[in-house]
Amino acid sequence: VPFSYDGRPALGGISFALPPGSRTAVVGPSGAGKSTILALICRFRDPDSGRIEFLGRPATELTRAQCRAMTGLVEQDAPVLHGTVRDNLALAAPGASDDAMWRALRQANLHEFVANLPHGLDTQLGEHGARMSGGERQRLAIARALLARPSLLLLDEPTASLDTVNERLVVAALDQLPDDCAVLIVTHRLTTVRHADTILVVDHGRLAASGTHDDLLRSCGRYQRLLAGHPGDDVRGTTAGQAPDR
Incomplete structure (x- = not known):
């Protein structure tokens, strides 16, 4: 689905699926379109074209309240x-x-x-x-x-302001979720997403690459640069040379 803010393109036709029980992460530089993806799923905004489906039903056939009842949103500054x-x-x-x-x-x-x-x-x-x-x-x-x-749990930078110990506890909590609950996590903290089933690399509003951490570490230059920009995140492992810029 593509999306524009006041005529300015924000997403350039991103497509992906979130099967029940899956763990999917979205990473990318600031302004890449990560939060826009969450806004579209929550139906705070609607795409310019294409469609978003909930359990096989187009979102446009559901009320906004019905869509939001299927999702749970956890933001960075969780209110208490x-x-x-x-x-x-x-x-x-x-x-x-x-x-x-x-x-x-x-x-x-x-x-x-x-x-x-x-x-x-x-x-x-x-x-x-x-x-x-x-x-x-x-x-x-x-x-x-x-x-x-919820059928889908959305997490927007849930560990951005946490120390390493608390980050690990939050990540461990994701392993305890129901098997039928899909998870989509947007984060800059790449240690949070290392064990995701699929990592989506978003850049300039487009899906630049997708795969597991190990796959992207070998083949995606953008992912390698994101890792290099977060030296405190111990997720790089070893790699044989620089991957192509994709």
Whole structure:
């Protein structure tokens, strides 16, 4: 699908699929179109042409509310209400049972943290989650999104402001997600996407390359340059020479 902002091209005809249970990452330089892809999937915007499908149905045959009910969005600055763990989880699914909440917390790799709080689900988290680390807030946001049982979980730079320890905990949480939930993660932190099933390299609004980390490391010069630009991300491994510029 192509997309333009006020007549200025932002995406140049990108096409990909997100099968149930798949883990797909989108990487690229700032301004490449990564966040625009999320905006189109969430139907904050509609493409100029082409179509987006949800479970085989064109998005235009669904209301925006129906499309968003199929997706869960976790943003970089995950909001935490001044209230309890239960209050925060119930935003996604009012009336959810305790069992459902604990299941979502386990899937988000946060159940041990909550179990050790003085009042469990009914513990006050403080203003903007002041009693939580950045990684704990992110995992709470993932649990909240999962409580609504989305078919697709979207993560927009979920580890950008986290230290290495919290980043690993968030990444580990993605391995606990339901088998039928597809994941699309947009990130600059390439350690976050190393084990994705597919990595999409976006540049100037176009899909420049796609493949696994190892495939792209061997064959995609753009991917190599992204890695070189993030020396703190220990994902480069070894490579025999510079790959072609694609």
